[in-house]
Amino acid sequence: MDEKCNRRLLLLVLVALFVVIIFQYVCPGASSCRMQWGDRALDFGLSPLGQRPGAEERRFQGAFNFTERDLWRRLDFDMKGDDVIVFLHIQKTGGTTFGRHLVRNIRLEQPCDCRAGQKKCTCHRPGKRESWLFSRFSTGWSCGLHADWTELVNCVPALMENPQQQDTHRNFYYITMLRDPVSRFLSEWRHVQRGATWRASLHMCDGRTPTPDELPTCYVGDDWSGCSLQEFMDCPYNLANNRQVRMLADLSLVGCYNVSTMGASRRNEILLHSAKTNLKDMAFFGLTEFQRKTQCLFERTFQLKFISPFTQLNSTRAASVTLDQQTRRHIEQLNFLDVQLYDYAKDLFLQRFQYMRQKERQEEKRKRQEQRRAHRQKQGTHRSPKIYTESVMTDDYASLVERW
DSSP states (O other): OHHHHHHHHHHHHHHHHHHHHHHHHHSTTOSSOEEEETTEEEESSOOTTSSOTTHHHHHOOOSSOOOHHHHOOOOOOOTTTTOEEEEEOOTTSSHHHHHHHHHHSBOOSSOOBOOTTOSOOBOBOTTSSOBSEESTTTTOSTTOTTOOHHHHHHHHHHHTOOTTOTTOOOOEEEEEEEOOHHHHHHHHHHHHHTTOOOTTOOOOBTTBOOOTTTSOOSSSSSOOTTOOHHHHHHOTTOTTTTHHHHHHSOGGGGTTTOGGGSOHHHHHHHHHHHHHHHHHHSSEEEETTOHHHHHHHHHHHHTOOBSSOOOOOOOOTTTTOOOOHHHHHHHHHHTHHHHHHHHHHHHHHHHHHHHHHHHHHHHHHHHHHHHHHHHHHHHHHHSOOOOOOHHHHHHHHHHHHHHO
């Protein structure tokens, strides 16, 4: 009986020892490892980017070919100098939450000054009365309510100019958030249903705002509160349709909001290509459906750290809407450009995340090799070399002669 117990105990000890060895092999020196299911992280001591090394590579194969320049994002963001982060906030993409992270959740030498009861925070550079962040919660809607790419690139540089520093060269780093098109469309419908209109948006393009004929409204009165989903889908002028593509594209390429300048097919082709190009060239973009990966990529891109981790919220208003397949397909058809953009964005996003993890593991491997090399060199210097003194050599020679 005792012999059986001893064998079982020995087996348990060996299994525990094996687990410890495997863990140390998979996660050498890591202080916080995580294993993930989707984007929900379980704290388990693995990769610094929050996922078990190699898992994403096996699961995800990119459909688009991107260059190393497209994938690698590591900026020398100079907060103490003249660099500016510009947040392009697209409606119902989680931009409000992300915008609050920017002003309240980044570990900074001089944190943003956010006071109770005030919507805006003061985000000054260390030692200067000048903002490093252009966003809703720092500078307000200075270029118009939910200004798009066309508006921001023609507005922000002029607004951020410092008259006292004529020779200043600023780097403007544009960032944004994207969301699954069906979920975003449903969320906007719910928001409009509660009375939101965004009527104050300027839609400035080529130096002017669109005429009522170029940009008709979908409702009569002050708002569209109480509208049904069917009514929301039936309006041909609804700006919710393909909103993400329109807000990321250079609208001056298609005559702004004047749809009579070219055919619909050609216009859509130009808009989608422009939106993809601008998104790819942005300093950073995140996806609402991947909060932790969004946090990791932002931190690595700008070399800034958030204080608290991002939270993945799955219980949204859009998620509470029950759709049949026919309605879902209809929404996808209304947002067919956004669907293509999101597929492209998700592919690029996951490839960037994967590439960044690979670069980090390569860097960790290089550091370990350097540490082992330095350790071997250190051990080599402490070893006493075998030295034959003159007396030893003489004695050895004398004994040799004597034997001869």
